[in-house]
Amino acid sequence: MKTKKRLLIPLLSILAGSTAWAETPEDYRFPRECTTTDAGYPVPLCGKPLTKTPVIAKQKGDKPLKKYPEYFIPEKETLSDNEMRITAVGSGNPPVRRGQAATSWLVELGNGDNFIIDAGGGTVPALWSLRIPLASFDKLFVTHLHLDHVGGILNLWDSMGWARNTPLHVWGSSGSTPELGVAAFVENIEKAALWHTVSKTGIIAGDGMKIVAHEFDGQQFTPEKPRALVYNENGVKIYAFPVDHILIGAVGYRLEWSGMSMVYTGDSIPTKFEAEQAQGVDVFIHELFIDAPTFSEKNSMPLKIAENVVNEHTPADMLGRVFSIAKPILGVGTHFFVNDYTIDPAFAGIASNYDGPVVIAQDLMVINVTPEQIVTRMAKTDLLSWAAPAPRAKGQKPPKLDPAPTEGRTQSWVTKTRF
Ligand SMILES: [Zn+2]
Numbered sequence: 003m004k005t006k007k008r009l010l011i012p013l014l015s016i017l018a019g020s021t022a023w024a025e026t027p028e029d030y031r032f033p034r035e036c037t038t039t040d041a042g043y044p045v046p047l048c049g050k051p052l053t054k055t056p057v058i059a060k061q062k063g064d065k066p067l068k069k070y071p072e073y074f075i076p077e078k079e080t081l082s083d084n085e086m087r088i089t090a091v092g093s094g095n096p097p098v099r100r101g102q103a104a105t106s107w108l109v110e111l112g113n114g115d116n117f118i119i120d121a122g123g124g125t126v127p128a129l130w131s132l133r134i135p136l137a138s139f140d141k142l143f144v145t146h147l148h149l150d151h152v153g154g155i156l157n158l159w160d161s162m163g164w165a166r167n168t169p170l171h172v173w174g175s176s177g178s179t180p181e182l183g184v185a186a187f188v189e190n191i192e193k194a195a196l197w198h199t200v201s202k203t204g205i206i207a208g209d210g211m212k213i214v215a216h217e218f219d220g221q222q223f224t225p226e227k228p229r230a231l232v233y234n235e236n237g238v239k240i241y242a243f244p245v246d247h248i249l250i251g252a253v254g255y256r257l258e259w260s261g262m263s264m265v266y267t268g269d270s271i272p273t274k275f276e277a278e279q280a281q282g283v284d285v286f287i288h289e290l291f292i293d294a295p296t297f298s299e300k301n302s303m304p305l306k307i308a309e310n311v312v313n314e315h316t317p318a319d320m321l322g323r324v325f326s327i328a329k330p331i332l333g334v335g336t337h338f339f340v341n342d343y344t345i346d347p348a349f350a351g352i353a354s355n356y357d358g359p360v361v362i363a364q365d366l367m368v369i370n371v372t373p374e375q376i377v378t379r380m381a382k383t384d385l386l387s388w389a390a391p392a393p394r395a396k397g398q399k400p401p402k403l404d405p406a407p408t409e410g411r412t413q414s415w416v417t418k419t420r421f
């Protein structure tokens with residue numbers, strides 16, 4: 003039936019003299035048939051989340067639970083007032099792969115707010131494919147300034163400049179010196195992008211080409227003051243707390259809204275402290291790293307270097323320990339190389355210390371959180387998606403164009419030869 007229908011639509015369009023081909027994102031298929039690993043987990047990239055607990059009821063009772071379609075299709079589901087949707091925009095590592103970009107998470111709330119946490123390399127196309135008005139993406143929280151977490155900022159900033167005429171706001175920590183903080187990072191991005199912004203002045207809205215840093219003090223934390231409220235608007239509270247990741251300035255975030263909560267810790271060597279910061283959350287997203295010999299072999303990396311990298315991260319059995327203290331309703335391992343042969347050892351390692359519900363993230367995995375349940379699915383999105391229709395974001399004024407530059411323009415002997 004499906005095949006017939008798909009052939010019929012273009013044929014009818016031709017007969018009707020129309021060039022409008024049906025745009026049906028549902029027709030985008032995952033690249034693989036779904037089989038399972040030896041331990042019974044779906045294989046990566048087959049359209050199923052990597053878990054055995056895709057649906058978790060939070061409370062026992064007779065109330066019927068909301069049913070979700072098998073896949074999340076952009077624009078086809080609206081969030082209810084009391085619902086949170088968390089999307090793995092990028093679930094991978096610095097060696098960005100076509101099937102797994104670096105790190106980025108999107109948190110959408112039923113009140114209309116959304117938050118991007120980290121914007122690693124290669125993540126922006128997946129974000130755009132979610133068909134959310136680009137103008138509404140203006141809040142980015144950065145866990146730390148490793149490029150696999152911030153390497154996509156230029157792309158994020160640029161793409162949004164087309165659709166938005168308000169600045170991109172970036173929250174993040176200070177470092178141990180002014181040069182190592184998020185404010186200096188943003189200032190340097192603006193300096194590096196000067197040719198870009200000067201050349202576009204007078205063509206696109208100037209305010210959309212601005213980035214504003216909101217740097218909080220990364221050295222304020224103590225055992226007595228383990229976390230700081232760094233965002234508090236519209237009923238949304240976001241707390242930052244330090245994590246053990248090489249330098250001062252690496253933080254995790256805990257977002258609380260309407261009785262629901264999520265924590266994302268960025269990168270870290272596992273600690274009891276960070277586990278305690280995530281206690282009782284609905285969704286705890288924590289990094290997970292493959293073992294050094296596999297990392298070394300698959301990336302053609304000397305074992306010593308692979309060990310150095312792995313030692314700054316979280317092996318599977320330690321993630322189990324972290325989850326066993328935090329006891330989230332759903333534990334999420336991310337920043338992991340998902341391959342058929344990496345899945346089972348990771349789940350086995352986690353299970354050696356923890357028996358609660360766990361999922362390993364893939365790009366475009368979607369988690370819906372309500373007071374009643376947590377449901378994990380995969381999204382299907384259009385590979386050639388256009389920008390979503392853009393109702394003006396709240397508070398946005400009509401675009402204002404600054405005067406175009408008069409100095410330093412392309413030499414007249416070149417422009418005189420224009421056709
Ligand atoms: Zn990282």
Ligand SMILES: [Zn+2]
Pocket residue numbers: 146148247269
């Ligand atoms: Zn890092």
